[in-house]
Amino acid sequence: MTDTTSQHEISAEMQAIEAEARARVAEGNAPELHPRRDYPPYRSSILRHPTHELVRADPEEIERHSPAFGHSDVSPLESDLTIQHNAEPLGERMTVSGRVLDGEGRPVRHQLVEVWQANAGGRYVHKRDQHPAPLDPNFTGVGRVITGDNGEYSFTTIKPGPYPWRNHLNAWRPAHIHFSLFGTAFTQRLITQMYFPGDPLFALDPIYQSITDPAARARLIGVYDHDLSVPEFSLGYRWDIVLTGPKSTWMESEEAHD
Amino acid sequence: MTESPAARYVQTPAQTVGPFYGFALPYDGGAELVPGHHPHAIRLHGTVFDGAGEPVPDAILEIWQADETGALRNERGSLARDGFGFTGFGRAAVDFGGHYTFTTVEPGPVAGGAPYVLVTVFARGLIHHLFTRAYFPGNAELNATDAVLAAVPADRRHTLVCVQEGTGPTGAASYRFDIRLQGENETVFLDFDA
Numbered sequence A: 001m002t003d004t005t006s007q008h009e010i011s012a013e014m015q016a017i018e019a020e021a022r023a024r025v026a027e028g029n030a031p032e033l034h035p036r037r038d039y040p041p042y043r044s045s046i047l048r049h050p051t052h053e054l055v056r057a058d059p060e061e062i063e064r065h066s067p068a069f070g071h072s073d074v075s076p077l078e079s080d081l082t083i084q085h086n087a088e089p090l091g092e093r094m095t096v097s098g099r100v101l102d103g104e105g106r107p108v109r110h111q112l113v114e115v116w117q118a119n120a121g122g123r124y125v126h127k128r129d130q131h132p133a134p135l136d137p138n139f140t141g142v143g144r145v146i147t148g149d150n151g152e153y154s155f156t157t158i159k160p161g162p163y164p165w166r167n168h169l170n171a172w173r174p175a176h177i178h179f180s181l182f183g184t185a186f187t188q189r190l191i192t193q194m195y196f197p198g199d200p201l202f203a204l205d206p207i208y209q210s211i212t213d214p215a216a217r218a219r220l221i222g223v224y225d226h227d228l229s230v231p232e233f234s235l236g237y238r239w240d241i242v243l244t245g246p247k248s249t250w251m252e253s254e255e256a257h258d
Numbered sequence B: 001m002t003e004s005p006a007a008r009y010v011q012t013p014a015q016t017v018g019p020f021y022g023f024a025l026p027y028d029g030g031a032e033l034v035p036g037h038h039p040h041a042i043r044l045h046g047t048v049f050d051g052a053g054e055p056v057p058d059a060i061l062e063i064w065q066a067d068e069t070g071a072l073r074n075e076r077g078s079l080a081r082d083g084f085g086f087t088g089f090g091r092a093a094v095d096f097g098g099h100y101t102f103t104t105v106e107p108g109p110v111a112g113g114a115p116y117v118l119v120t121v122f123a124r125g126l127i128h129h130l131f132t133r134a135y136f137p138g139n140a141e142l143n144a145t146d147a148v149l150a151a152v153p154a155d156r157r158h159t160l161v162c163v164q165e166g167t168g169p170t171g172a173a174s175y176r177f178d179i180r181l182q183g184e185n186e187t188v189f190l191d192f193d194a
């Protein structure tokens, strides 16, 4: 089913929600750190968000622990998405590196990071991806790594392309890499997406804009880091991930990057 | 304004798992915390529904639980199943009918509390995952002492308790835990102030 709402109408809906969120912050409320589950411009959220308030619960022992992963679970080769086939994939080769931290800035050690992404043409290896961009026989787009002693991770891959989706007429997702992370407590479980600096699609994308606070949105954007670029080989992006943080602490001076 | 150390570590926002996790997140044996022939194997299954009562065909669930003695395991191997070790972690994508199935064991009480399986729901259209708990109907006494069940309005409490369906052909007990993201009998979802 294709929604024929125009981008203009979707953008107006998003701007109205952001204006309302900005007014709430101006009244002294903390900015929202996470996306809204109820975000009508993202049409699929309308029937898929709970209407009751979540019930606040103290985490018990189960929630305070997390499954253990180790090098028996993940091969070191899985962090390089460019060597999984017989030849090199097409696209702009890059590395994405960073650290996984908890809310106090402590490294999240020896935990699982999973990524998946579209190829350089914006096509996923997924039977329900109907985008008529070509598949790349040399690119699957799945990677895994176990974080190191300082919470560090690194993937070698190619830059994914933006792709169309059917949220509304002429809807395009900004280029992104899906990330799945575990912490030391299951309450830290996170699935999110990393974006690339300067993407012109940010302002148009309801999934990205479902985070109403500009500073919070900016936390999903990797930073181009020339020191991570490898001469004659790849460009480098740095993206640190914080799994839990002080829910009420925020910075007035933090600037929006989009 | 001076930047406090805490403010530098503000949590990274969540985003939806999207529709295309299917080639990345599911893995061999992910839904089998124990093999089906395990002497204490149970089937934990159900359907994920949206606010219109329609099955959600693109959700993926994770469970995390203690073993049948109430012990939390800290064994590696949550992805690389060897068929013997129990790690307590499972992951299952729903089918086109929104239905998921785990093969696991009924957890025992952890520190004397009511046993439950922690359930995490990810889906296309669900922008930020949801946590809930699946309690078991056979533990009425312990369930009556549980802080979360007590905090939930009585008319919603049943959404946190599996329905026992008797035993299947292999003799394994079967429990149904449907998840309703919205609407009538909406599942109780939990926010852990962690």
Ligand SMILES: [Fe+3]
Residues within 6 Å of the ligand: A173, A176, A178, B018, B020
């Ligand atoms: Fe995507």
